[in-house]
Amino acid sequence: xxxxxxxxxxxxxxxxxxxxxxxxxxxxxxxxxxxxxxxxxxxxxxxxxxxxxxxxxxxxxxxxxxxxxxxxxxxxxxxxxxxxxxxxxxxxxxxxxxxxxxxxxxxxxxxxxxxxxxxxxxxxxxxxxxxxxxxxxxxxxxxxxxxxxxxxxxxxxxxxxxxxxxxxxxxxxxxxxxxxxxxxxxxxxxxxxxxxxxxxxxxxxxxxxxxxxxxxxxxxxxxxxxxxxxxxxxxxxxxxxxxxxxxxxxxxxxxxxxxxxxxxxxxxxxxxxxxxxxxxxxxxxxxxxxxxxxxxxxxxx
Amino acid sequence: xxxxxxxxxxxxxxxxxxxxxxxxxxxxxxxxxxxxxxxxxxxxxxxxxxxxxxxxxxxxxxxxxxxxxxxxxxxxxxxxxxxxxxxxxxxxxxxxxxxxxxxxxxxxxxxxxxxxxxxxxxxxxxxxxxxxxxxxxxxxxxxxxxxxxxxxxxxxxxxxxxxxxxxxxxxxxxxxxxxxxxxxxxxxxxxxxxxxxxxxxxxxxxxxxxxxxxxxxxxxxxxxxxxxxxxxxxxxxxxxxxxxxxxxxxxxxxxxxxxxxxxxxxxxxxxxxxxxxxxxxxxxxxxxxxxxxxxxxxxxx
Numbered sequence: 001x002x003x004x005x006x007x008x009x010x011x012x013x014x015x016x017x018x019x020x021x022x023x024x025x026x027x028x029x030x031x032x033x034x035x036x037x038x039x040x041x042x043x044x045x046x047x048x049x050x051x052x053x054x055x056x057x058x059x060x061x062x063x064x065x066x067x068x069x070x071x072x073x074x075x076x077x078x079x080x081x082x083x084x085x086x087x088x089x090x091x092x093x094x095x096x097x098x099x100x101x102x103x104x105x106x107x108x109x110x111x112x113x114x115x116x117x118x119x120x121x122x123x124x125x126x127x128x129x130x131x132x133x134x135x136x137x138x139x140x141x142x143x144x145x146x147x148x149x150x151x152x153x154x155x156x157x158x159x160x161x162x163x164x165x166x167x168x169x170x171x172x173x174x175x176x177x178x179x180x181x182x183x184x185x186x187x188x189x190x191x192x193x194x195x196x197x198x199x200x201x202x203x204x205x206x207x208x209x210x211x212x213x214x215x216x217x218x219x220x221x222x223x224x225x226x227x228x229x230x231x232x233x234x235x236x237x238x239x240x241x242x243x244x245x246x247x248x249x250x251x252x253x254x255x256x257x258x259x260x261x262x263x264x265x266x267x268x269x270x271x272x273x274x275x276x277x278x279x280x281x282x283x284x285x286x287x288x289x290x291x292x293x294x295x296x297x298x299x300x301x
Numbered sequence: 302x303x304x305x306x307x308x309x310x311x312x313x314x315x316x317x318x319x320x321x322x323x324x325x326x327x328x329x330x331x332x333x334x335x336x337x338x339x340x341x342x343x344x345x346x347x348x349x350x351x352x353x354x355x356x357x358x359x360x361x362x363x364x365x366x367x368x369x370x371x372x373x374x375x376x377x378x379x380x381x382x383x384x385x386x387x388x389x390x391x392x393x394x395x396x397x398x399x400x401x402x403x404x405x406x407x408x409x410x411x412x413x414x415x416x417x418x419x420x421x422x423x424x425x426x427x428x429x430x431x432x433x434x435x436x437x438x439x440x441x442x443x444x445x446x447x448x449x450x451x452x453x454x455x456x457x458x459x460x461x462x463x464x465x466x467x468x469x470x471x472x473x474x475x476x477x478x479x480x481x482x483x484x485x486x487x488x489x490x491x492x493x494x495x496x497x498x499x500x501x502x503x504x505x506x507x508x509x510x511x512x513x514x515x516x517x518x519x520x521x522x523x524x525x526x527x528x529x530x531x532x533x534x535x536x537x538x539x540x541x542x543x544x545x546x547x548x549x550x551x552x553x554x555x556x557x558x559x560x561x562x563x564x565x566x567x568x569x570x571x572x573x574x575x576x577x578x579x580x581x582x583x584x585x586x587x588x589x590x591x592x593x594x595x596x597x598x599x600x601x602x
Contacts, residue, residue: 096397
């Protein structure tokens with residue numbers, strides 16, 4: 001079924017009433033940071049589409065009274081990079097101290113928003129929508145702050161060729177690790193923007209699928225607030241990744257100017273305790289020693 | 302000229318190119334909290350209209366390269382009530398301490414969002430839009446976190462009857478103090494929702510106009526972030542206001558159930574140092590001793 005939840009609200013309500021889903025996985029957003037920054041039209045489309053899609057879904061859940069578990073794909077990019085010094089990035093909520101005339105007060109707040117693109121900005125707006133509808137209407141919402149996805153196959157898709165999903169490797173939709181692997185496979189230099197000192201969070205596509213399953217089945221401790229889970233398993237400096245792949249596959253590295261306003265270098269330590277406690281068993285790049293080579297083989301076929 | 306900035310983006314760009322304004326006052330949003338909570342349609346309209354209007358304007362400013370001072374009408378309601386204990390509500394930014402492995406870190410953050418309605422929520426989304434476009438594109442933006450407006454006339458409108466603006470006193474668009482005054486004038490009990498222990502911030506409409514003038518003319522210290530000014534001059538408990546007006550005008554008070562999910566009682570101390578430093582000379586209810594009676598006379602005419 002094809003349904004544009006950003007523009008077909010009445011049909012969305014009808015479908016929810018008809019299907020009575022126990023869980024909803026909301027991926028229906030424009031997903032590319034580079035695309036979102038290209039032109040006035042792409043900026044406007046990203047905001048209009050993403051905010052209306054998310055808000056329509058929330059309003060429809062309130063209107064239908066459905067008690068479905070909602071999982072939404074957010075991004076690690078809402079936190080910003082290097083904002084909290086050497087402190088690890090927490091799972092959505094940050095404990096801070098305020099000074100008051102009656103002494104210090106401790107408060108847990110949604111981590112301050114530090115988006116690096118219009119796309120990332122929409123995910124910080126989504127958070128506030130979730131926060132309001134969880135508190136005001138008791139909707140059960142999990143926001144998955146995902147790292148950069150790599151890999152092409154899940155256990156399900158590898159069963160049959162016809163199940164293989166699209167593979168994006170372009171400058172708009174391709175993610176960095178997949179792009180490096182593809183560049184190496186076709187003999188193109190690996191393109192690093194800036195110094196490559198940017199550290200980012202990663203997750204294998206197989207773990208992404210498992211995380212979503214956990215998010216919609218694991219009971220929530222406190223449904224009056226949106227649950228935030230960091231959907232990532234490891235962090236790497238982009239240059240380290242590029243070097244690893246260049247070494248393994250015999251490729252060159254080309255340094256390009258960085259089009260983003262971001263720090264040249266940053267450390268990144270991220271908490272993902274909740275997913276680990278809920279049974280996630282990560283597929284890491286480092287553990288999967290030969291993955292780059294195997295990937296090459298699969299790309300070259 | 303009539304122009305829907307939420308839906309007529311191309312015309313908006315044309316108008317900006319044509320007029321080359323030095324300043325833009327952005328009031329083009331659905332403004333009622335009760336309306337925003339009424340039905341699915343009003344929730345959706347409030348979000349769609351307000352976010353698109355604000356975002357279109359920001360994108361149009363970037364596209365045209367206009368260096369105009371933008372002032373937007375926000376609300377005191379973004380802060381929530383009673384969230385920071387006895388600490389005064391700061392002007393947009395809150396200083397907090399984070400614990401890190403290398404000791405405590407001090408950070409200034411946008412005050413955490415605690416909206417009480419869909420309408421208020423849109424103002425918290427606006428803040429994130431402003432924050433991004435100030436940082437990323439250097440737009441000069443002032444967000445005015447306004448209290449509840451009272452009074453009907455400014456120095457300008459009182460010059461001629463034809464200049465008098467609309468006066469809202471209904472349950473959707475009427476603000477509490479004006480509503481009390483009108484209820485008293487027509488012999489209706491003053492309707493207080495809940496205990497009346499809610500403390501709110503107020504400003505006279507004459508000061509509102511002056512604040513906007515200041516916001517678009519006073520240079521910004523740091524244009525890389527949105528300037529937030531608390532556009533209010535005094536705080537009152539709603540019950541105290543009701544009693545004052547009931548005493549002065551001989552009216553009754555009727556207690557009704559509170560339809561909002563909010564604390565029954567709250568204290569409220571608000572900083573407005575910036576406006577005072579920039580020359581605002583408040584018209585306060587307390588100083589203006591006979592205002593209730595004079596207002597009655599003007600309402601009865």
